[in-house]
Amino acid sequence: MSRIHAAAQAAGAEAPFAEHFAGWRGPWNFSSPARARRELEQAGVAEVEALREPFTSAVLARLPNPLAIDYVRLNLHTRRACGPGA
Numbered sequence: 001m002s003r004i005h006a007a008a009q010a011a012g013a014e015a016p017f018a019e020h021f022a023g024w025r026g027p028w029n030f031s032s033p034a035r036a037r038r039e040l041e042q043a044g045v046a047e048v049e050a051l052r053e054p055f056t057s058a059v060l061a062r063l064p065n066p067l068a069i070d071y072v073r074l075n076l077h078t079r080r081a082c083g084p085g086a
Contacts, residue, residue, distance in 0.1 A: 012024070031074060032074075033050035033051060033052060033074060034050070036048075036050045036074060036076055037050045040076065040078055044080075044081050045078045045079070045080060045081065046079055046080065046081035046082075047077075047078060047079040048076065048077075048078050049076070049077040049078075050074060050075070050076050050077075051074070051075050051077075052073065052074060052075075053073045053075065
């Protein structure tokens with residue numbers, strides 16, 4: 001994971017990302033889709049779609065199980081709840 005963190009910090013220090021990451025120290029969150037979905041719903045997010053990258057899933061399907069890997073990207077698409085109680 002340290003290689004991933006170092007690469008992310010280096011990329012975040014360059015344009016066009018630097019202005020968005022200036023002063024940011026984390027947090028890093030490496031979650032499963034199910035856990036991310038559950039935590040976001042518990043936080044009041046109304047619509048959650050949590051997916052692994054298709055290529056990552058295809059690669060994982062071809063590797064032995066169990067498998068230890070450095071990194072899997074998790075994409076989250078959410079929409080904030082509106083109205084009473086939101």
